[in-house]
Amino acid sequence: MQAELHRKIYTVSELTIEIKTLLEEHYPFFWISGEVSNFHVPASRHFYFTLKDDKAQISGIMFRGQNRNLKFMPEDGMNVIGLGRLSVYEPRGNYQIIFEYLEPRGVGELQIAFEQLKARLAAEGLFDDVHKQPIPFLPRNIGVVTSGTGAVVHDIIKVAHRRFPGVGIYIVPVKVQGVGAEDEIARAIALLNRIEKDVDTIILARGGGSLEDFQAFNSETVARAVFASKVPVISGVGHETDFTIADMAADLRAPTPSAAAEIAVPLKSELVARNMDLAGKLLRWTLRHVAQKMERLMEASRRLVHPRRRVGDLWMRLEELSGRLGARCREKLRREKERLVWQRHRLGVSAPIHHLPSLDQALKTLRTGLDASIRRHLEGGRIRGAELCNRLGALNPMAVLERGYSITQTVPAGEIVRSADAVAIGGLVNVRLAKGVLRCRVEERFEIDDKANI
Incomplete structure (x- = not known):
């Protein structure tokens, strides 16, 4: 009885609070790895998921204030490493990890972000060939978006002026890495589009570097600015083996910034040589064409007849045809007259007046026969009527x-x-x-x- 008076009886809340305090004090922060499953993001924008291995699992949460700094989006089946602290959710008595930081395990965070953004923009059609604009053959002016202090801008100017001296170049200096670089690049592209009447081609360029250095060119902001540009964009970012999201959204990718300048500007000496060659071909063709026409003209001149002689020949031909036409008309008129006389003779022979006597005699004969037939018919009817009257009178009851x-x-x-x-x-x-x-x-x-x- 005495022992029962000194025993400790916890309420559920008290026990949960003690467990929560014990766990949070013993595991303030720790690193943990596992596979993400049941990942979902409600309207609050917090990340909720389960972290598991082949023997156990634990609930995880990453609040919006921490997950907005991630460069990638966790997905089911992804192996991650995270920094978090252990906590207990008192209403349900569940323990969970509240994560402060996550990174992919085995693959860098930036690489994951690159692949995810690439897949999403590709699904929207930003990389489709149907949206690619042709690069002008001979631009009047070129817009260059790159760092204003690096070697890249000098290489582009040097290559462009070497290939075509006098071509106009608009330099829009921007940050190519670091905080705010992607926004500066997007604004520079928009600026060159506002003066699109002067700028025919845009070169987006920077030198080589690591994946972290290319982060601005792998951003959604720059990709959409390149895609929305009405002026064709040539992307020359890094070296030949470097690929960025901006390369895929651009109208044409160059392996290096210098190569971008070579693509944008044709070689003037080649154009001059080509023009001279075409001018020589045009001159030779023109001379040959004129010679052919002169030869045809001379041949036609030899076959031409003097107009007065031609008129005389035509006049004689006209008189001949007129004589033949008059003879044909007279012959035609003679035959028509003969035909008219013959038709008139046939019409006179077949005139109705010649048939009237015979028709009158036939009519009299028919009338005599008709009168006799009517009299015979009437007499027969009278006899038949008298006979029927006698028979009717014999059958009359009054007669009886x-x-x-x-x-x-x-x-x-x-x-x-x-x-x-x-x-x-x-x-x-x-x-x-x-x-x-x-x-x-x-x-x-x-x-x-x-x-x-x-």
Whole structure:
């Protein structure tokens, strides 16, 4: 009982705070390596990820104030080395490493940043050939963006004036490395674009160096300034084996700054020799062409006829054709007259007046036959009508009644009586005669022979 009174009972918060204090005091800062996984960046822009090896893993966080200084972006599967301190997140009781610094393991930070920026800009199409501008053959003026104190600018001027004396050169001195270098380079390119009516080509150059020295030329700011330039850009950065992001975005890459000047400016002596050669060829071609035309002119002159003689020949030809045309017209007129006489004779023979007597006689014959046919038809109709009238009169009921027959009908139904059994004794009947109707009462019925007299 006494032991229970002296035992220490922690709350969860108290124990967590003690563990947090112990870990943070024992591991204030340390270096750690591992593989990045589950990397994500929420709206707060803090980096959250898991650092693991083949046996264990631990949560990691790098706050926005520290990760904005990184030259590369961590990715899942990347091996890194980091400087951090151990901490405990009290609400969940999890321990984690808060990183102050990260670098790729085995590959330099700048190289990783170079590859990541290169892949992203390539995906946007900044390096595509379709956007490359042709370099002017003979520029009036060249803009040079490089250090104003290094040997590079003197080499470019020397090469340019050696190849083509008198070519204009605009020097825009900038920092080529260090803090603010990339912004100065971008502003210099923009400045030369504002005077693009005077500048035909831009040379972006610097001497050799390490990857750290080329950092300004591997920046996104310079790459986008080169890509946006309306004036063609030749990139001559470092030596032949050095490649930068600016080289890929430029319209043309030169292996060295001196080579960039050689590409931008043609060799004047070669142009003069070429012009002289072309002038000689043009003169020879012109003389040969004139000689050919003169020869053709002389040949044509030999074959030409004097205009007066030509007019006389044409006049004789015209008279001949006129005579032939008159003869053809007269012959044509004679044939048409003969044809008209023949047609008139045929028309006179075929005139309707010559056929009138025969047609009149035929009409009279047809009329006589028609009259006889009508009379025969009418007589036959009259005979047929009289016959039908006789037959109709014989079938007329009134004619039967006129011969003494009658029609007997029951009263009041009006049915015709055909048998004595159809009327009861004392029944009334109507007897229709040829003239008038008798109403009779039946007093007696009897059967008679069909052949006996009534």
